[in-house]
Amino acid sequence: MLESWRWYGDLDDISLPEIRQTGAKGIVTALHEVPYGQVWDRELIAKRRHRIEAADLVWSVCESLPVHEDIKRGSGNLNCLFENYRQSMANLASEGVKIICYNFMPLLDWTRTDLTAPVSSGGTCLRFSAIRMAAFEIHMLGREKAEADYPADVVEKAAQYYVGMTADDQKQLLDAIMSGLPGAFDRYDIQGLKQVLRTYEGIEQDELRTNYARFLKEVIPAAEELGILLCVHPDDPPRDILGLPRIVSNMEDIAWIMNAYDSPSNGLTLCAGSLGANPENDVPAIAAKFAERIHFAHLRNVRKDADGSFEEAAHLEGDTDMVALVSVLIKENARRLKNAKTDFLGIPFRPDHGHELLSDIGRCSIPGYPLIGRMKGLAEIRGVVHAVESLSGNGGSFDLPQGF
Template sequence: MEQSWRWFGPDDVVPLRAIRQAGASGVVTALHQIPYGVVWSVEEIEARKALIAADPSLGLRWNVVESLPIHERIKIGEGDLTELFDAYRQSMRNLAACGVRTICYNFMPVLDWTRTELRHPLPGGGSALRFNAHEYAAFDCFMLERPGARDDFPAEVIDRAKAWFDRATQADKDALLATIMAGLPGAFDRYDIPGLRRHLARYEGVSREALRQNLARFLREVIPTAEEVGIRMAIHPDDPPRSLMGLPRIVSSEDDLAFILGAVGSQANGLTLCTGSLGAGAHNDIPAIARRFASRIHFAHLRNVAKEPDGSFMEADHLGGDTNMVTVVEILLAEQNRRKEAGDDRWRIPFRPDHGHELLDDVGKGSFPGYSAIGRLKGLAEIRGVMTAVSQLRGLPV
């Protein structure tokens, strides 16, 4: 498996040399400065590649795009989308021409990943990302005041949400809004409460089935180009894998993945196996999902979460939490071996450690939440150890 590392470009407080020190060689990045729907030019792509390769002694290469974002109008199915589809396809062609041929993307409406705490304290002074069900309910029901929101939560969660809201200061409420808006680091848009309400209103009438069909349309539009230029598309699951703010989520379960991969039956139409996103859903059996869709896994995010009965969850140690990471790594190594024996020249599956804890000297450095250096280095080292052990025991190539 190709050990990789997410890097947010020149503004990332984690420098490229740290990636090499962590033992990774693949750099997972994106041109976050380019607005959604605008073509990524060859010049911009080559400039990022040159930055990554500027010090040849590091041996780094841009191996995965995360993400080439999909414009919200495509998700909604709003208006004439010809120019947006054309722009997306041209960006794909430009990436392929520059040698970057794996694209991670998502189809989450409005927001990407959602948490209510970006730095939940850990014993000893570290911190972790956390989703508290009652704080999210307080936001949805009492700050956003979304009609019908209370119907989406158990009464006990609503009671705790109201208690939190009643004692919260304005600073507490502002911090919760900022946390929920954090979404994916590097994302282009942020909203205040009125702006979020306006954006949610655009999805009125977009049912779960309609969103599914809009995704299927997107795949029909772009997968032929992916096949033509040798791109592998890898959809990222919803995080968390449940409806938020009344919006449908359609990449949240094994059935969802079966629909997506069956919508266009091409090897270019694949999956980012995110063990944390899928693992936050009590309905998901991560090893079973990995086994079923192994041949279509083009990229992996390996992280772990610990779930609680009310729907809360927290980022756990990479080998802790609720998902058996050893079994997942064994499945991925076995799939790699199958690809290698079949003559696939891209048989190695790129993966990266995801959402590490903020630890030691990284505390207070201002890294993107979940993306400090030491926590991810720890996770990568743990996974590397599992890979080495499984490889030797099973006779599988790493």
């Protein structure tokens, strides 16, 4: 498989030479500076590609070519937005970028309540606290019917937590949640968030699915012609947030998406952390079910609490069996290598997120994307890959998990 690394270009305090030292070969990046809905100019794409290649790396995945909120809401000048999306895909393909990760989450790309939660062995991690999120939705935001989205004991504890919050506590919580807004643009205060949430009023799961199906109908034929593989990222976390519906949260959702437009160009970004935050999701089983449609993988782990909270664990220490998951991906990667008609570099994967460790602390990296923590995760996954490949393909007798 192709070891890759997410890089935010000029917004990133981690340099390409530093990434090169991690051993990763592929770069996962995007033109984060371009406002949503606008065409990605081919010259800008080429400039980014040349910069990556000058560091002896390859632009392996575009993450992400964002879907405008109007497409998700089914409002506004959609024909223009679809045409711009298709043109951006064409410009990426012209520069050799053929895998595009995207998501269909309303408003937020991801949601956490703590960006620097302490880890017992030292360092920090990203965390989602159901109690803090409930305190935010019920008491800070005052969202109608928010109590119904949480267990009664969480609602009670959220009320107690809110009473003890200082103004600084409330600001830190709002800032953490707003960190999940994509790109380098809008960040909302409470009133601004209330206003933008109103634009989704009345949109339930069925309508969001209808809008998603239209998106696929508009862009997948163009992707097929361009040789592009689109791969949707699961919801993070895989549950409704802020009253917004989520439709990429479990095996049933993914099956619906794959069937909504049955094409190899309509694929999946297998994000172990996002899917793993739902206790009902068996991530290796999901990977096995949709193996042929996985075009990109995010490998990270989570440790879940009974109340719906979770934190990002070390890559090999959370609730997801990473060895079983990697075994599924290796098996699919071997199948593709055997059948490849052109140069195939392997299924790209990246160590998704990581703990802030050692010199990461105080460096002010993008939340979830430190240098040392991700390098540690990459090294651990690399070890798993080499062990599984050696035992299963070089004379060993390694047995893959039952059913894979």
